[in-house]
Amino acid sequence: MRVAIAGAGAVGRSIARELIGNGHEVLLIDKDPASIKPDRVPDAEWLLADSCELSSLEEARLEDCDVVIAATGDDKANLVTSLLAKTEFGVPRTVGRVNHPNNEWLFTEAWGVDVNVSTPRIMSALVEEAVTVGDLVRLFTFRKGNANLVEMTLPADSPYVGKPSGLIPFPENCSLVTILRDGQVYTPDPDQPVESGDELLLVVPAEIEEELEKMLAPTEHGGDREG
Incomplete structure (x- = not known):
């Protein structure tokens, strides 16, 4: 897979190393000469260019990329890069880094962003996930599927503690x-019981998150205690 990363700072370089380690081809693009440091990621291609300019992206051969990651520290640049990648070069998948949480609403398909990654939101979710029991914590949003990856630590008084996961009537x-x-x-085994304190990771549409929360943790959320 060929991946172009706009933004060769610490974040972009870290992503590049991870992808190269997994066997992918990576091109790092940055308009700041000080950020062009091939010795930091020697197995990547490097391009000194502005990812917001069409001519630069043509030089980068974006049409040959499977994924474009807009990972600069400037939300405006990340939006423009994603939009150009999607509309002008037909890149199958774009990932946009959100630096300021107030801008997260802009990072949608309308701006060419398939997946947005908000560092503040992720850090907040990880904190919540570490300290909450009986509450759904949204970890990630899948734009294409209109669904979320959520986590719940199963409370001791959940009606499903001790019951096989295959008998839980998920919505x-x-x-x-x-x-x-x-x-x-653990890969879910329909015959294996769930236990108090288990962290359940689920994919669920946003509109049924509340229903799921009430079902799994009725004491905390006023749902039915019948299992």
């Missing part, structure tokens, strides 16, 4: 992805 279009228990990752 329609809700899917249990994995269970985290004692530092281990």
